[in-house]
Amino acid sequence: MESCKAMLFDLDDTLLNRDKAVDRMFFMILERCYEDVTHSAITEMLQRFKEYDKRSYGDGDKTKVLESFFDEFPPNNRLPRNSIQEFWNDHFPACFSINPNIIDIVNTIKRQVKVAIITNGSTQRQKAKIINTNLDDCFDIIIISEEVGFSKPDKRIFDLALNKLNVQPEDALFVGDDIEKDIGGCQNANIKGIWFNPHMIKNDTEIKPYAEINSFDRLLEIMNWAVDKGEIG
Template sequence: MMTIKAVLFDLDQTLLDRTTSLKKFLNWQINFYQLVDSDLKNDFIQRFLVLDANGSVWKDRVYAQLIEEFQIMHHSTEILLQSYIQDFNKFCTPFDGVKTTIEALYENGYKLGLISNGKSPFQEHNFYALGLKQYFSSIIVSEAVGLRKPDPRIFHLACEQLKIYPQDAIFVGDNWEADIQGARSSGLQALYFQGGELQHQPQATEKNIINNFSDVLKVIQTLRSQQLESDED
């Protein structure tokens, strides 16, 4: 009998509201290091977001470009990058409903796991800052294991750590290719979270889409009930 026993999550723009967190961090960093005048602060932040490309560009390149464009002479790329690595986690902010949903899933007996593409231990520290570690039995960051979503091996590794079959797990993420297609091609079910910036416009027939994190438990329970009913027929 196939049923949902475990829920795995992406980190950035799924559990972590990365855009909000990044804006908070940059506001602090600009003030602390006196990077630009106050009238240029918003321009600096918006340009950072563009260069960052939703986290796909590492920050050494981002800062090097910003230093050139804003003619910052008193701080180097290395200093600002080190600040990003050390201080970003202090500003990590979850999406609304994340903590209560994770607690509810845990209390309802679901095993929980994290799979994040990114650098280690940077991503682990960002996750720990959310205060959810005690609920998770598997925490995987791509750099630490040498695998990246959508590679099926990283999904299967998480399932092995949780001691469940892939078909008994559902993955919640915001990236259509890495998270949703990656999970499905690995034998997991998938729930597409669009709480952040829309990266893919699904077809009208696409199911399992949520815009509010608080809907995660409700959708999973509905899917589980449908599976149980189907197995009984």
């Protein structure tokens, strides 16, 4: 293990389950803005809410998500347009929770190599998610795209992490769920990418990850395998 010097992680949908957080955000909005909604209507509304959220994924301003949702499903108590972004920033980070098993795995890895987070998104929301889930205590460095001025898949954000960790790209692994931004991005920086693919999505791109996992439990195995093959260090 001494030859592998760092493991870098994406945040949303890798360390944290963003899908569950979106569900919680929806039910918070449902409780605040709607009255007497039937079960069948809730099912349809949740599906549409998640579709609107997905369309705006990566955008800092979430006003369009709720404005579009409210236009399709007029609420009893509509949030004013000028307060939507503040509402999202204040409440969405609190919708995240961390799987204790992931914390245990990261801490196990940290005892052997340096660990870092590289995440796209707004500084306010990403920091709040990290602090609310106690991930700030687990990592040597945390890099947020809004703070540094460039985002994945730009290789500069990966280079910055390596420089801060004082690690060469051939001595690092990156774990992320987005085949293009995470895996394609880290490969642009000559870092081997581990594609976290719990939903077993088909890879329709030309990007070939170094390894693919559907569970965090395999990370230590992958690290050992890489070292044994002489591909790390």
